[in-house]
Amino acid sequence: MASVQRLMMYLTPIWALDTMCRVCPKTVIGLLCHWVNEKNPSSEERQLAKRRINPLPVAKILSKLSTLSILNLLRQDESLWKLYMPNTTGGAMISLRNLPYILLEIVYDLGGTEGRAKVREIVQKSRMTLGSPKQGDILENFKVDTVLDIFEDFERSNGAMEIKMRLSFSNIKAVAMWLDHWDLRMQRLDKPTKSAYWIGQLPGVRAYELEQRLRNLEFRRKYDQIGNIYD
Numbered sequence: 001m002a003s004v005q006r007l008m009m010y011l012t013p014i015w016a017l018d019t020m021c022r023v024c025p026k027t028v029i030g031l032l033c034h035w036v037n038e039k040n041p042s043s044e045e046r047q048l049a050k051r052r053i054n055p056l057p058v059a060k061i062l063s064k065l066s067t068l069s070i071l072n073l074l075r076q077d078e079s080l081w082k083l084y085m086p087n088t089t090g091g092a093m094i095s096l097r098n099l100p101y102i103l104l105e106i107v108y109d110l111g112g113t114e115g116r117a118k119v120r121e122i123v124q125k126s127r128m129t130l131g132s133p134k135q136g137d138i139l140e141n142f143k144v145d146t147v148l149d150i151f152e153d154f155e156r157s158n159g160a161m162e163i164k165m166r167l168s169f170s171n172i173k174a175v176a177m178w179l180d181h182w183d184l185r186m187q188r189l190d191k192p193t194k195s196a197y198w199i200g201q202l203p204g205v206r207a208y209e210l211e212q213r214l215r216n217l218e219f220r221r222k223y224d225q226i227g228n229i230y231d
Contacts (some may be wrong), residue, residue, distance in 0.1 A: 009035045011116065014064045017074070021069035029073055029080045032058055032103075037084040051084040059106035063114070067121050073130055074100060074122075074138075083118060100139035105162045109145055120153050124162055135162075142145050144181050164201050172206075175211035 007166070020028045037055040040046040063072065078097035085094050107118040127135040139147050153160045169173050183193040195214060199207045 005035055005038050006054075006057075009061060014061075017061070018069045020065055021065065021072045025072045025076050026080060028069075029076060030151075031081075032062070032073075033082045033099070035061070036103075037082070048090075049086040053084060053087075054156060055103060055106060059103045059110070062103050062119055063107040063111045067118065067125060070104075070122055072135070073131055074126065074134060092134070098141050101138055104138065105146060107141050108142075108149075116149075116153075120150055123150060124154075125158060127162065127165060132165055132169055136166060139159065139166060140170055142175055147178055148182050148185060151178070156172045166204060167198055168202055172209055172213060176210055176217060179210070180214055180217045 004081055009223055017028055017031075027172045031192075035058045035168060036053060036055055037051045040049055040052045045052075079095045081096055081099040081208065083096040084091055104119050104122065107115045109115075111118065122133060126138060139150070151163050151166075152175075156179075167179075179195040181194050186193045199210055199214075203212065
């Protein structure tokens with residue numbers, strides 16, 4: 001039997017949510033969290049866990065909002081995003097600043113061509129509207145492969161500035177991992193690696209620190225276990 005929360009989610013029109021994102025974005029965040037943390041539909045299980053995490057349909061709702069609406073949500077205080085965590089005493093709601101990024105990554109992974117385009121547009125416009133640190137937060141919370149896919153999309157669409165900004169200002173550990181895995185991806189495709197070019201686009205001190213990080217990752221890989229030749 002569908003819960004009241006699930007019925008609300010499906011009955012609330014997208015145009016109403018888009019309007020609310022401009023007028024009262026905090027209310028929309030509250031609704032999205034309410035829907036993510038759905039009341040457990042099983043009355044027996046509810047005694048153990050009052051709620052059940054329900055992110056997929058909520059991510060689908062999020063994907064239908066306009067880019068401007070989603071940027072308005074990301075602009076709000078991160079402590080407004082909450083997730084239910086079960087425990088032996090029945091569970092509790094905790095602030096989870098990463099929740100909107102988790103939902104966006106679900107949109108990217110499962111939303112097809114439109115979902116990927118929507119997330120890419122949000123990433124690109126977030127720097128110009130919310131600032132470079134917010135764009136960094138989004139990408140640093142995504143999977144490495146997702147970030148590389150977005151970077152490659154930027155390359156194809158003349159978005160090199162977005163890549164340079166992230167390599168210049170994101171956490172250097174994240175940047176080193178991105179470039180390291182980008183090189184590995186290129187090697188598997190028998191194409192030229194990327195790190196040398198992009199390091200050359202950075203200021204000297206930043207480039208030096210990044211080069212050191214990459215050398216450490218390369219040294220670690222020398223001792224990785226080699227797979228069976230029959231794999």
